[in-house]
Amino acid sequence: MGSYTVAKVTFRVQETDPTRAGCSSLRCELSEVLLDPAVVTAVFFVALGCFAAFAYVNEARSCCREERRRVADERDAFAEFADRVAGLSPTDATGHEDAGNGPPSADGAPANAGGAIRMQSGRRVDSGWDRDLERVVGAYRETVTAVPHYEEEYDDTVAESLAEELGYDTAVATVSGKTLSSGLQSALVTRSRQARANRVELIDAIDEELDALDDAEATLSTIDRERRNLLDHLEGVSRAVTFDAAIDVWTRLSQLEERCEDAVESRQDQLRDPPMETDDGPPLYEYLYSSLSETSYPVLAQFSQLADGLRADRRRIESRFVTPE
Missing domain, CATH: 1.20.120 (Four Helix Bundle (Hemerythrin (Met), subunit A))
Incomplete structure (x- = not known):
């Protein structure tokens, strides 16, 4: 399936249009x-x-x-994910490096948008990833990508799904950032609740x-x-x-x-x-x-x-x- 604003499905659309004028009989x-x-x-x-x-x-x-x-399964999954992320305690921006981990810049791109999303099977392959970001990815894996039809209909990695559903900037900040900032937490929660809506x-x-x-x-x-x-x-x-x-x-x-x-x-x-x-x-x-x-x-x-x-x-x-x- 897919919803209109966030899904990834290509449908076969008929060439003929039964709604057009002149086709009523x-x-x-x-x-x-x-x-x-x-x-x-x-x-x-x-x-x-x-x-x-x-x-x-x-x-x-x-x-x-x-x-x-x-x-309905996806609605409930996004609601649970948003609640779990909202319950985390993000790192304050002061005193910590926040590389690529805040809200998007004015042009909509994350701070490290030039880099690839370095993630395989939901695990970071580099060091320096904090526990809160790991919890975010774990929560996403246990909610959104755990719906019964996910593999049949989507079969995306966690990183790919994050990018498609919540935005590329948020996905990069989650899987390539250093800490869970308050800006990233807010973006994850807000966009997840929008996905639910x-x-x-x-x-x-x-x-x-x-x-x-x-x-x-x-x-x-x-x-x-x-x-x-x-x-x-x-x-x-x-x-x-x-x-x-x-x-x-x-x-x-x-x-x-x-x-x-x-x-x-x-x-x-x-x-x-x-x-x-x-x-x-x-x-x-x-x-x-x-x-x-x-x-x-x-x-x-x-x-x-x-x-x-x-x-x-x-x-x-x-x-x-x-x-x-």
């Missing part, structure tokens, strides 16, 4: 939302069959829940998306239930009134398809106005659904699939309109 969604159009065109609904489980929405929900768990914001956005998925599934279930009731009704009428019943069911199925169209437009509005914005990261929905195998827009794909089934039902009913000569 389900026919458009069928051609652009699904990576493999055969997924939709192969769907065939028999008259008495039940609509299959809403696979796209269910898979999307699983992605969101897993991502939420990972983000970023993840809290992301969790809120994921929760909003989970609610949206629940709403979408409720709408899908209602439309599909009405569809199946109509088809059951048509199967139960006598042959003498089949033509009139078929006309009525055909019309009401068309209305259900229009409700799918409305749901697609509503979802497109959500895609255009996500609950969380980012300046330099991927949009929320690509971030959440990049790992899906068939589409990065599962809600659109699900309504498109259902609408395709409704059209297939109407085509079969049309055969009842032909009366023998």
Whole structure:
């Protein structure tokens, strides 16, 4: 995973944009939302069959829940790290050498920014490192880099993670400095708490998306239930009134398809106005659904699939309109 401002993930972003103007019909969604159009065109609904489980929405929900768990683990890890660093007693600047160990200079670079971060597996390879800095690195290793998914998703060294999450200047001062100054301690605590806040914001956005998925599934279930009731009704009428019943069911199925169209437009509005914005990261929905195998827009794909089934039902009913000569 990754949060918008601090994470290190590259996502596969679709070339097509289902939020753009002029792409509101389900026919458009069928051609652009699904990576493999055969997924939709192969769907065939028999008259008495039940609509299959809403696979796209269910898979999307699983992605969101897993991502939420990972983000929550990182939120808690940064909170614990910040608390542990805040509990240390930094060295006063007077009377001690503070090489590369204070807050960044006016241009944002640490005092020893010209040197490399000399650290392997979380241990300094030179001498003169004080115990407080060792405790800082140990705390980071035991919190942030100890989250269950860290190796799978990041697999960075402690130094690399510090630089990515809390800034290169802070990382250099931590792993290449001599002492834990009050300036460095403050930077570590402040930036760790900001990293936590970023993840809290992301969790809120994921929760909003989970609610949206629940709403979408409720709408899908209602439309599909009405569809199946109509088809059951048509199967139960006598042959003498089949033509009139078929006309009525055909019309009401068309209305259900229009409700799918409305749901697609509503979802497109959500895609255009996500609950969380980012300046330099991927949009929320690509971030959440990049790992899906068939589409990065599962809600659109699900309504498109259902609408395709409704059209297939109407085509079969049309055969009842032909009366023998």
